[in-house]
């Protein structure tokens with residue numbers, strides 16, 4: 001096999017392992033009852049605020065924003081992956097294997113990107129009609145890849161954060177929650193970017209949700225396709241950038257572990 | 268052909284992470300060579316530095332100074348060359364994905380060891396059979412008993428077809444039967460030409476499966492020999508069994524320099540233990556002078572040497 005084929009095979013197997021892991025936690029029923037219901041409730045909660053204001057535009061804004069937010073929420077859960085890896089005691093084995101831990105991680109948790117995109121789209125598909133938001137056919141199809149991009153970018157961002165807080169396992173959940181809240185506040189989910197001063201707007205565009213969400217709003221608002229494509233390209237660039245930073249973070253982490261002996265076999 | 272494992276003056280110091288911690292010299296100028304195909308025991312009590320050495324050889328820890336090579340490749344500089352050649356097994360239940368089945372675990376690691384998919388499936392099947400997990404292969408690891416998890420761990424270490432295996436206390440907590448099967452498996456692996464470094468604090472394990480044993484304590488190597496001749500090398504640890512020696516003679520012998528103990532045996536005899544080179548000759552002269560003719564010298568077993576050298580700490584688990 002060529003190097004590329006070998007690496008793809010590593011990723012395929014790692015993805016499969018992640019999926020098996022996930023399927024051990026969720027069945028279809030528990031996904032629907034335990035997760036999807038919560039998603040719908042969250043999206044509906046914000047959309048109801050719009051209804052209360054008797055502002056259709058506001059309702060639409062909140063509904064789309066909070067639906068796509070779900071993709072980011074799930075993607076960021078990749079923060080937990082390395083914690084569980086540490087719990088399993090497999091890290092030294094991963095480092096000592098001929099495959100790069102980051103390549104393995106990036107594929108192992110990729111089901112989160114899939115889950116995130118599907119959850120977000122399913123939220124949109126159900127909550128949209130509930131609040132009388134029309135999904136323009138076939139333009140709405142463009143929302144699918146854009147949501148996928150948001151999920152992937154958020155996943156990359158979460159993987160980067162995982163490397164960053166790796167040594168402080170106890171704060172992991174706190175970081176997950178803080179990231180969720182920050183993304184919701186800073187990425188134009190409930191409040192347009194124009195609400196903030198311009199420098200902040202640019203910072204916001206570095207975050208994994210902002211550009212994709214703008215593109216999706218563009219689709220619903222009948223924006224020019226080139227504008228939408230521009231947002232999509234930015235979102236993809238943000239994903240690649242965060243994955244690159246994640247790679248560097250993990251390599252540094254492994255190097256540091258080799259130096260100070262923190263890659264423990266046992267405990 | 269290079270030796271499977273070469274360790275040259277390896278020192279590893281752990282600097283304190285917190286103020287109150289002390290600086291630990293886990294390995295102190297350790298040198299060791301393991302030729303290809305040898306089963307080498309690394310025997311020492313807890314805290315001796317066994318895991319530290321295994322970690323350095325497995326590329327997950329850097330030595331503070333010194334060099335180490337696996338099949339001629341430096342474990343610090345040439346990790347890309349070393350990693351495909353080695354397999355790692357450590358005892359206990361960790362290092363496995365509990366939510367995956369035994370088969371999924373092995374297939375996952377097989378891919379990570381960059382084997383083609385068909386080869387992974389085939390190796391997984393034969394390894395599961397080899398470690399006696401074939402009929403539980405598709406159950407999640409969380410449902411496995413402790414012994415089953417350890418056997419899966421062993422299979423995991425073998426999935427990459429490693430030339431050199433590092434086993435760090437692989438039988439910790441295994442029941443005796445599993446332990447015996449494990450030893451059979453080690454023999455098979457040797458038959459396949461693999462080199463094995465087996466770190467253990469279990470003397471019986473070291474004595475029964477190893478071609479050579481290195482005794483290590485407090486980061487220092489005390490001796491490297493075959494289990495049987497280890498007693499010879501440390502011949503200063505001789506013992507003299509006597510019958511019918513008069514009490515005053517024994518008393519004077521006990522006071523000699525280099526005699527560590529004189530103990531009565533139930534049948535009226537005595538055992539004199541010597542711990543310094545040359546002391547045995549003096550003991551024998553005294554006995555002969557006193558007209559004692561029933562004298563027998565012998566060498567201690569590996570276990571006795573171990574206890575002598577390392578003290579009772581060696582028996583702690």
Ligand SMILES: Nc1ncnc2c1ncn2[C@@H]1O[C@H](COP(=O)(O)OP(=O)(O)O)[C@@H](O)[C@H]1O
Pocket residue numbers: 260261262281291292293311312313314315316317318319320
């Ligand atoms: N990461 C570490 N940080 C600080 N000290 C360590 C670390 N790893 C091992 N040590 C110390 O190094 C010594 C040797 O440990 P180890 O190699 O685990 O011994 P063994 O495996 O023979 O029981 C012990 O004193 C241990 O406390």
Ligand SMILES: [Mg+2]
Pocket residue numbers: 317318319435436
């Ligand atoms: Mg140890």
